[in-house]
Amino acid sequence: MTGDDRGGEPRRPRSSTRRLLVVAATVLLTLVGAGGLAAARTGSFFAERPEGCAKPDRTMQLYAVELPKDGTQVRLGYGLTPQTASYPGPTIEMTEGECLAITVHNQVPAATLEQLRTDPAHPLGVSLHVHGVKYTQLSDGTVQSGSFVPPGESRTYTWFAQQRNKKTGAPGTAGHWWYHDHVVGGPHGTQGLGAGLFGGLVVRRPGDPKPDRTYTVVFGDRQSINLRRGAAADTCDAQQPQPGPTCLVARKGEKVEFIVVGIGNDMHTFHLHGHAWADNRTGVLPNGEPFADLVQAIDNKPLGPGDSFGVTVTAGDSVGPGHWMLHCHMQFHSDGGMSTMLHVLDENGNMPPGHDHSHPAGGTAAGATTGADTAAGQHQHK
Incomplete structure (x- = not known):
């Protein structure tokens, strides 16, 4: 019998049906894996928001722009406005349970992206890829998922700071993370990272202590801090x-939070003179902490590529105002200029007289500030 037992349409042979399924699956995988992803980019395959994010609680505009070159090196940056773009980009703060929609506007010229491209077949664009929080394929920020932003266009990425769930064992997303481009130059965004498209993200749990100041400190290749080294890593104005990104300053007694990030290929350590912190999620021990004796106080912590962690210190605690060195403790890195300063002012915002400081003249990156006071790596605060 060639028809359905109930008198319907003739049935396809099983082998034919199987071939159709294989062809359909192949087409789907080709669309998903090829990078063009016209269907994926319109949301045909993937959810717009992660589970738990019914709608965004907050929105943000983020601009990717070209910045002045550092010598011959192309520099790019993220900013809340085109005029305030920098590297690192703005620190983004979330609270567990929050859903954030970020619209990225790509204002980097196509010619600049073409210059950074390592494969002529690779599409031109920028993206926003984040660590630590939840997102769907539409917010992955990769060519493979089609979630990038061509020149002159915009795209919205949705992040969800999932809460800790004691019932399921989900750890939550509270912590110190980072975001970056994953498209410029090639499929992993290596040229975008090297040009400056990165920034810090902190996710707090309700009740977490909040700092007075937060700085993102990115340790990279070629002995760089925030893509700078030597005198260029610290350009604080002597008077004000x-x-x-190049001026880490606080008043005595302020809580200073660092989002420490590793990029590139090198291993580093983060060391801050005169200060120590609790080696836990927040960097501080709250009153009544039942396991306080199990938390170690440290002043130096290893950092690998892609790693991030938080450090919170009380500026000048028992040591007073001054210029406190912050550097990688791998000696050939610090000798090469991988060092900057945390400038601790007194309670009135002044640096006591006589607190001059200097940086090694060697290891200054291309594009470092020039002039009589900085050419030798020296400047004063009064």
């Missing part, structure tokens, strides 16, 4: 130091 303003917090920023």
